[in-house]
Structure formats: C-alpha cells, structure tokens
Amino acid sequence: MALPPGPGGGRGSNNRPDIGLRVQIDGLDALVAAFKREEDCKQLRKELAKNMREALTPAAAEARSGIMAMSSTMSTSPALRPAIAKKIRPEVKLGGRWSGARVKAKKTPGLREFANAPKRTQRSAGWRHRVFGRDVWVVQHGKIKWFDEALSGRAAHYREAVMEAMEDMARRLASRSGGSGE
Numbered sequence: 172m173a174l175p176p177g178p179g180g181g182r183g184s185n186n187r188p189d190i191g192l193r194v195q196i197d198g199l200d201a202l203v204a205a206f207k208r209e210e211d212c213k214q215l216r217k218e219l220a221k222n223m224r225e226a227l228t229p230a231a232a233e234a235r236s237g238i239m240a241m242s243s244t245m246s247t248s249p250a251l252r253p254a255i256a257k258k259i260r261p262e263v264k265l266g267g268r269w270s271g272a273r274v275k276a277k278k279t280p281g282l283r284e285f286a287n288a289p290k291r292t293q294r295s296a297g298w299r300h301r302v303f304g305r306d307v308w309v310v311q312h313g314k315i316k317w318f319d320e321a322l323s324g325r326a327a328h329y330r331e332a333v334m335e336a337m338e339d340m341a342r343r344l345a346s347r348s349g350g351s352g353e
Contacts, residue, residue: 199270219340220263223272226332227261230274234259237321241314254282272333
C-alpha cells in the first residue's frame with residue numbers, strides 16, 4: 172500500500188510535503204542522483220533502503236495484526252491467516268519506474284490454490300471456493316478492509332518516519348560535500 176497524502180492539502184507537519192507519488196519520486200530521484208557522486212554509492216543506497224524499511228516495519232506489524240484478527244471457524248492446513256501475515260512486508264525501491272516506500276501484501280501462490288488471498292479476504296463481496304470433497308461452491312467472507320483499516324489511523328506517522336530517513340541521508344550527503352543540503 173502506498174501511503175496516501177495526508178490531510179491539509181498535501182502537506183504534513185513542519186510544512187514538509189507528504190510522500191505522495193510526485194513528491195516521493197522527485198525527492199528520491201534527487202537523493203539517488205546525489206548518491207552517484209559519492210564513492211560508496213551502493214552502500215549509501217542500501218543504508219537508505221534499510222532505514223526506510225525500518226520506518227515502515229511497525230506498519231507491516233499492524234497490517235499483520237489486522238489479518239490475524241479475522242475470525243476463523245476452521246482449522247485447515249495450511250492456515251490462511253498466518254500464511255497471509257507472512258507475506259506482508261515493507262518494500263522500498265530506489266530508481267526505475269516507481270520510487271518510494273510502501274507496505275505490501277504479496278500473493279500467496281502455494282496457499283490452497285488461493286494466490287490472491289490478501290486481496291480477496293478484505294473484499295466485502297468475499298470469495299468463492301469449492302467445498303472440499305464435494306462439487307458445491309460457496310461464498311466466504313473475510314474481514315472487510317483489514318489491511319486498509321490497520322494502516323489508516325497512523326499513515327501520517329509512517330509518512331513522517333520515511334521522510335525523516337530520507338532527510339537524514341540528505342543531511343549526511345550534504346555534510347560530506349560541505350554543502351547546505353537540498
């Protein structure tokens with residue numbers, strides 16, 4: 172999930188722009204361009220990505236707790252909720268078509284032929300599946316918007332944490348070059 176722009180016209184606290192798609196790409200592109208002027212470019216990129224992932228780790232934990240809170244009436248193996256929870260991770264990409272940080276629930280291809288489990292379990296319409304051992308189809312409902320609701324209340328906090336990681340790296344680069352920063 173990419174973090175949506177916060178309240179207040181796209182600006183967070185301290186008059187810093189939120190990590191919307193446009194600001195996110197421009198800010199990260201400038202930071203990545205500054206890396207290229209440094210000798211230890213790869214190490215700096217790895218460190219920035221690590222810091223941004225660490226900033227989103229609590230968000231991933233909240234999303235995992237959101238799916239684990241979904242009610243379960245059966246004990247079928249492999250278990251649906253823990254399998255989905257294992258696939259929720261913070262993701263950072265620097266460069267390419269998309270630059271930014273997000274929490275993502277990846278597909279679950281090995282889970283009882285239910286590759287889109289994270290997506291389907293939060294739909295209000297539920298999902299259709301065949302009853303084991305019979306030729307009967309049923310509609311099963313999960314917990315509506317478990318992923319979105321788990322992250323909605325603290326999105327601004329996570330956005331600030333990612334911005335702080337970016338600003339720390341920008342300050343570090345500016346102090347190396349003796350400049351005033353970007």
